[in-house]
Amino acid sequence: MATATAPAPRLALPGVLRHRAAHKLLLLALAAAILVPLANAHWASGSWPHDLTVDLSGPLGRANDWIIDNRDSSPVFLYFFGYISNAVVLSVRAVYLVLLAAGWAGVTAFGALVAWRVAGVRLAVGTGVAFLACGLLGMWVPTMQTLALMVVAVLTSVVVGALLGLAGGLSERTDRALRPVLDTMQVLPAFAYLLPVVLVFGIGVPAAVLATVVYAAPPMARLTALGLRNADPEVLEAVESLGATGRQRLLTARLPLARKQLLLGLNQTIMMALSMAVIASVIGAGGLGDRVYQALASVDVGAALAAGIPIVLLAVVLDRVTAAAGEQTDESAGEPGSTLRPWLYALGATVAVAVVARLAGALDWPSGWTLNIAEPVNRVVDWMTAHLYSGVPYLGGTADWAGHFTTWVLDPVRDGLQWLPWWSVLLIVAALAWVIGTWRTALTAVLAMAAIGVLGVWKPSLDTLSQVLAAVAVTLVLGFATGIAAARSDRFERALRPVLDVCQTMPQFVYLIPVVALFGVGRAPAVAAAVVYALPAVVRITTQGLRQVDPAALESARSLGATSAQQLRQIQLPLARPALLLAVNQGVVLVLAVVIIGGLVGGGALGYDAVFGLAQGDLATGLVAGAAIVCLGLMLDRVTQPTERRTKKGA
């Protein structure tokens, strides 16, 4: 019944929307007509007026010195941060020692057995093969270091996230207060807040774990709250009528009912944490990320790939296993007794394998069993750069494209943005955000943009913004085209899936050097890397959105004799509009994250300042750039925030 009535209000909606949008714009124009002449009379410069900036370099420099001088004497450090730091170091060390004691055979067996219990034979084989591949690539010890770090970071994120989610799920008011905080945590590009964490905790594992927790906890919190809220009211009522106390109700009914969401939250948290593993290597996290980073220093793409592949394998295995765990809970939930025994067998088998391996003296990965993939990969990269960089007949080389892209697209967009008077930028932001969202999102967006001006980094921020806009445009064109193709052909989608998996989980650092080899140093390679990274998410969301379009609507169009192009244009695309908007939003957020890292390949602007701050320990430059990146991220997110996101993003 719902499907039959759905199209009617949808058709009526655009008219209402347009009406409302016109209202908003009119109101905004009125406000502008009053405020702009005022602002212009006071501060007539095109760029952000100097009177309205605050110079933070003095206080930030002093804060930096204070922390370094008092780190070994102030009680804040001795009795608070010191404990956190020590606790992290000790727990990572404990996990690492257990993994080393289990040896490669024990760890592989344990991984495979867990996968078998949770997700069946096929995934068990896959897990085993993945672990062996990590060893074969000569990355066993770094893989274990990363795994130890991940175990601690994920557990902490899950605990923090679950507590926040619990608070949000039980109290409406807390939930409302938490939402913007979680939203913001997720939008922040991780690169921006590495510096403050490093300053307090120093280079190394504790800083890396904490930066990861900030990034990975929000999905857990969000999904926990969602799960608690969506618990079946009838079951709750039944439990209540049995006279259960609040705590009993929570433990026996609400939490078990939310199990599916909790597992999905765990899945998301693991994926986010793994994507931080490499960025955290910039602050000395060690493990696989560090191998990628070190390989890049000697311009060795092959070696970087050898360390990147285990990250991809870990991500894919963990994703599939936790996803499978989430799907099959319905049948097996609730009877812990019946499922305990196989787990004990699995544990026993693991111990047995580990002991046998130890007795056989094969605890460490045998040094002869490695496969050198670095050399062939480097040969391929060399061939590519030798033959594609320039002088390809008719097409021109990639360097020429990059040059043209910089001169014809990036330069005009940047110059145009920097030429615009500052108040008109604010107006445009306000208009876009208000038309797409609510007055609240518009206000946040404008305030974020104004904060950038106040921080005194207006020009570099607009430079970064121009790169983001160019990259998003390219991503959307490619992403929508691919997404539409994938939605129309099952075979194409199946073929695409592993490619998307790899693009999404492969650490961004791995493709920074190939893009320089192809596009030269500058903003163009930064844009190229951003497109590669953001494309999978856009393709996925587009495909999913198009596929979920009401089949009844499509059926009726087909019966009216619409061609397949007409169906796409007139039915599928309009109905998938929320999904497409979400794709734009996700594209923007992901692009920004990589454009920043593009500071490492000549992207300049805010990304360079953030890297500079980290490299020189210069809190003033780094933190201001980081704050500007955060504001830019907030602004872009709010400007593109579809009202439907709240419900979508959680799932």
Add this chain to the structure above:
Amino acid sequence: MRVRTAYSVAAVTSLALLSGCGAADMTKQASPFANAQGSKTVTLSVQSWVGAQANVAVAQYLLEHKLDYRVDTVQVDEVPAWDALSQGRVDAILEDWGHPDQEKRYVDDKKTITRAGGLGVTGHIGWYVPTYLVKQHPDIIDWKNLNKYSSMFRTAESGSKGQLMDGSPSYVTNDKALVTNLKLNYQVVFAGSEAAQITQMKQFAKEKKPFLTYWYAPQWLFKKVPMTEVKLPAYKEGCDADATKVACAYPHTPLEKYLNTDFAKKGGKAAAFLKKFKWTTEDQNEVSLMIADQKLSPADAAKKWVDSHPSTWKAWLS
């Protein structure tokens, strides 16, 4: 209520016990991956340039194969590396290009870092052009003639000016000030990392294109892409004191080694070895070239060098 208090008391005490009671010293924290399974571990910091990787590769090889240590390496930028060294997260920096602020703070005032002598290599930063370009325009090697050629160095990034390519943000550079103070029609373009800079230089060299770059010696790339230094106004002691007024060349810096003070005292054979570690520019370049150009793994490159230079390293172990 009472139960909850008991829990939290238990939690706090166990945390306190775990972290060694009382105050938690942030200045003494090794990497969690150090000294695992009863083996002795040395943690070395690697900087992003290949010369630093070469030092570490050889030190690591000798520590592992001759002294029976396990070696962890962590890649850290220069300034944060000093901080990490003072906290004991890493045990040694083998190649430092001179950081007077950090030396004063950690070596002289806090005494958490100890000098460990010279590396035997002298470093020098400068502006370089490829030698094939000098053959066509012999007068290009004086900064006074650079403006004449600026249009030749144009790229999409530098717009109407010539491009002066700079490297990683972690390196010491006065180039922006130099361009302004010497009134040069050039735009400093930051490659953002040494890897990006090397990749770009190799591409230029392959096509024999003109380029002007911030670069430094010792560096293995000189063997692949011969370059000539552009003369800047001569360096005098203190001419680079004010960062905005610099108008002179970069100094020649004897590279230094530094150890964490605790490690220097209690590090046993490893610390003694690292203090004695001292080699020549040629040695370093030989290893660097194997790592970065012939794509040998650092361990293989180190092994090759160690096998062919026994007299050099035997002195370090005695």
